[in-house]
Amino acid sequence: MRTKRRLQAAALVAVAVVLGLFAVQGTYALWNAVASASPGTITSASFDTTLQAVNTGATTNMTLADGRTAATLTLSPAGVLGPGTSVYGGVVVTNNTNAGGQFNTAITAGPPSVANLNGGSLATYISVNAKVAASSADCSNAAGFAAISAAGLVSPTVAKGGSTVFCFQVSLSSSAPSSVNGQPLKGQAVTIQTTLTARQCGVPSGC
Structure with missing residues (x-):
């Protein structure tokens, strides 16, 4: 019994580090389309995609102000993680563009990487599964999670x-x-990271 209590308490310490380092990064792909235009005033459009962490509400655009550098958002899955258990979190991705006309996107989550921090072997025992959901409330439902393939997990089209x-x-x-x-x-902690890519639909090589 003493051993069991020690394992449970130990898991809480290790996982506090794991959750603080679970991050997603965002990138854009193919933000352009070709169309004819009559002479007149030209205005710029913002092709923003917003990331919001489930549980904490922290937000960022997928890229920083320069439009090229991928932003990073830290996720904080809810729950207590111990041997044989899971915790859940997520990210809400919003198509926040102000471009005229139809501007649909699809988002892809790449396979997560789990790496030991400062040595150790904890990453061997950590697994990360994912699913696409209609609302953030679905993230607390254990059903439907699966490993992300090398091709990534693609969302339905987002208007x-x-x-x-x-x-x-x-x-x-x-x-x-x-x-x-x-x-x-002694370095028994891991970093978990996945990359989100937003693709514009309705253009060559789009959705």
Whole structure:
């Protein structure tokens, strides 16, 4: 019984580090289309896609102000993670463009990478699954999660002003030994990262 209590307490310490380092990055692809225009006033359009973390509400655009550098958003899955259990979080992705006409997008979540921080072997026992959902409330429902393939997880088409949700499930294997739990001073923590890509529909190589 003493060993079990030690494992549970250790998992809480290790996972506090894991959750603080679960991040998504965003990039844009093919933000252009060709159309004829009559002489007149030309105005610029903003092709923004907004990311909002489920649970914390933290927000950012997919790229920084220069329009080229990918932004990073830290996710904080809710729940207590221990051996054989999972915690859940996600990101709401909104097509926030003010471009005229139809401007639909599709979002792809790439396969997550799990890497040990400062050495250790905790990453071996961490798995990350995902699903596309209609609302952030769906992220707390354990049904429907699956591994993300090399091709990525693609959302349905997102219209201007519309949103889609990517939910993530972070799990710690029930076989995780005490040597990878409760040792934050020895580097037993991991970073988890995935990349989101927004693609414009209705243009060559689009959705």
